[in-house]
Amino acid sequence: MVDQFRRPSLRVRARRGTILIVTMLVVFALAAAVLAMSRSMRVEMMASANSAAAVQASAVERGAEQYVLGILAENGSDVMTMTEDNFAGIQVGDGYFWLLRPNYDDNTLPIYGLVDECSKLDLNISRSGATGMSEARAYNILLNLPGMTEDIPPAIIDWIDADDDMSNQGTGGAESQYYLTLPEPYSPKNDRFESVEELLMVRGVTRQMLYGDGTIPTVAAMAQNVPVQTMGNVSSDAELSRGWFDLVTVYALSPAATGGAAGGGGGGGAGGGATAAQRCRINVNTAPRSVLLCLGLASADVDKIVAARESNVGATSTAWVRTALADNAKFAQIQNYITAQSYRYSADILAVSGNGRAFKRARIVVDIQNATAPQIIYRRDTTDHGWPLDPQVLAQLRSGQGLNGVALSSSGPSMSSGVK
Numbered sequence: 001m002v003d004q005f006r007r008p009s010l011r012v013r014a015r016r017g018t019i020l021i022v023t024m025l026v027v028f029a030l031a032a033a034v035l036a037m038s039r040s041m042r043v044e045m046m047a048s049a050n051s052a053a054a055v056q057a058s059a060v061e062r063g064a065e066q067y068v069l070g071i072l073a074e075n076g077s078d079v080m081t082m083t084e085d086n087f088a089g090i091q092v093g094d095g096y097f098w099l100l101r102p103n104y105d106d107n108t109l110p111i112y113g114l115v116d117e118c119s120k121l122d123l124n125i126s127r128s129g130a131t132g133m134s135e136a137r138a139y140n141i142l143l144n145l146p147g148m149t150e151d152i153p154p155a156i157i158d159w160i161d162a163d164d165d166m167s168n169q170g171t172g173g174a175e176s177q178y179y180l181t182l183p184e185p186y187s188p189k190n191d192r193f194e195s196v197e198e199l200l201m202v203r204g205v206t207r208q209m210l211y212g213d214g215t216i217p218t219v220a221a222m223a224q225n226v227p228v229q230t231m232g233n234v235s236s237d238a239e240l241s242r243g244w245f246d247l248v249t250v251y252a253l254s255p256a257a258t259g260g261a262a263g264g265g266g267g268g269g270a271g272g273g274a275t276a277a278q279r280c281r282i283n284v285n286t287a288p289r290s291v292l293l294c295l296g297l298a299s300a301d302v303d304k305i306v307a308a309r310e311s312n313v314g315a316t317s318t319a320w321v322r323t324a325l326a327d328n329a330k331f332a333q334i335q336n337y338i339t340a341q342s343y344r345y346s347a348d349i350l351a352v353s354g355n356g357r358a359f360k361r362a363r364i365v366v367d368i369q370n371a372t373a374p375q376i377i378y379r380r381d382t383t384d385h386g387w388p389l390d391p392q393v394l395a396q397l398r399s400g401q402g403l404n405g406v407a408l409s410s411s412g413p414s415m416s417s418g419v420k
Helices: 002-006 010-081 135-143 152-160 196-201 207-211 219-223 238-242 289-295 299-309 319-325 328-337 391-398
Strands: 090-092 095-100 344-352 359-367 375-381
Touching: 010 090, 010 095, 010 344, 010 359, 010 375, 135 152, 135 289, 196 207, 289 299, 289 328, 299 319, 319 328, 344 391
Parallel strands: none
Antiparallel strands: 090 095, 095 344, 344 359, 359 375
């Protein structure tokens, strides 16, 4: 009898076992729910942090735009003589920005800074009254772009001329009778190019011609003087790997020539109707070698100009070019197509958040005709072009080390190499 009261029955013990098992299942379920919620909250936290970083990167990029406007208002065309540390690793709040320059593979040109739009070849070259340039002259200048074929310059001329007649320059050309027979037909512009990208609509122009083949070194590799890599026969000439995008423009605008130093008259101004301005002239103070060669000079003559620039920094006339060439006939050949000043500058802005979680790129073009109030006349988000600097920069920012030990200019410590 006593044992019956002290020892629970089998039924009671089974019930207790069932309760234990159910309790354990509930605990496991609650634990799984907590883990799932924790993971979800972690994802939400990371997404929120990334979103906040993206907002910060955008704010830094806009700050960079104001910085560009400020230094142009203060320095004007002298901005091209400023050192690279004025354009690399500039801090805005917790974030940073860089103003990148194209890789022209020219050691005399900086890696960071603004780009003079008159340092490029104007695609509207045969459309301007500022130079009085004939179609024949425009054809010969366009033909000197790296990798240019004989059929594309007349097609460019036909795209921007006002008529529907085929150009008699070179071979090829294209008007309505070509474009309207395409699988997806369209009419030729018969007016000025409004963007460099519009060049892809011209007969014969390919994306590889415009943008290159993707083997251009990044800014990090440029700082380390890493040469352009080649892919088969496509990049046998390093210039072909870069394409034309950084060599041509639709925004070139310079002050009218004075004193006959550059020859020619004023001509049409920018879209606001400026009278003391001219298009199409190439700024010999800032143009890369590839663009100077488009003037039709021999390679040795271009080398003379490039070498003489170093002792003529900030020159406001082209008189020094005559001295550098030491040949009046050669100078007369180019004097109507060159300038020493510019009204428009572009900036390739790279901004990053302080924690390295997000970055933003944008390209702007600024007009400084009104010296006290420069205006942005073009803006494009180029974040999809990717991160062009050393990945170590992002790694250091994410680890909270800032930019300590990272080179901010081409004259500083080398960055690791990489290829776009």
